[in-house]
Every structure is written in structure tokens, then in C-alpha cells.
Amino acid sequence: MHTMKRWNVDILLSEEAEGDSARTWAEVGLESHDGAGLRGHGMARKHPTDDDVPEIGDELAVSRALADLSRQLRQAAAEDISEHTGTPWPR
Known part of the structure; x- marks a missing residue:
């Protein structure tokens, strides 16, 4: 038997600049077929002396949110493994 599933990840980015500094926040969401969901968060900061390249902040913030x-x-x-086997799974 072959089963195929699709999981979609939603990514939301928010940027805030003040003077020479900037911050980028990312939120990633994953919803399962049963409606349960998880949300990951990440943030990146631009140092005042760094070049202004917003894509780098996006990449860092999203990678941290995905992590x-x-x-x-x-x-x-x-937790599911432990619940179904009665044996803790080493993380």
C-alpha cells in the first residue's frame, strides 16, 4: 500500500527598521490533517554597521523559525513514541 500526504508550512515575515538597525521576525506554522498545529518563531537583527540586505534577515529569521x-x-x-510503546524515546 502506498500513501501520500502533503503538509503545508505557512511563513509569515515581519520587519521593523529604526535608524541603522533592523529586526526581522518569522513565524512558521504547520497544521496536521487532524487540525492540530505547531508554530515556530525566529528573529534576526541587523547590526548598525551591516549592509542593508533585507533578504539576509529574512533567511536567518525563517531558518531559526524552522529550527x-x-x-x-x-x-x-x-511523546507519541513514548505513549504508544511505553518506552521513552531518547531525544
Whole structure:
């Protein structure tokens, strides 16, 4: 039997600049087929002496948000494994 599933990740970016500094926030969301969801968050900061390249802040903030989401997904899997086997899964 072959099963295919699609999981969609939604990414929201927000930027705030003040003078020579800037911050970018990212939120990534993953919703499962049963309606449960996880949200990861990340932030990047531009140093006042850095060149103004907003794409770099986007990339860093999104990568950090995805890493946060990944950690949460691993935690959910570990809890599911423990629940179904009665044995804690080493994280």
C-alpha cells in the first residue's frame, strides 16, 4: 500500500527598521490533517554597521523559525513514541 500526504508550512515575515538597525521576525506554522498545529518563531537583527540586505534577515529569521518548528515536531514525535510503546524515546 502506498500513501501520500502533503503538509503545508505557512511563513509569515515581519520587519521593523529604526535608524541603522533592523529586526526581522518569522513565524512558521504547520497544521496536521487532524487540525492540530505547531508554530515556530525566529528573529534576526541587523547590526548598525551591516549592509542593508533585507533578504539576509529574512533567511536567518525563517531558518531559526524552522529550527524551532523542527524541535517541536521532534518533541511531539517523542511523546507519541513514548505513549504508544511505553518506552521513552531518547531525544
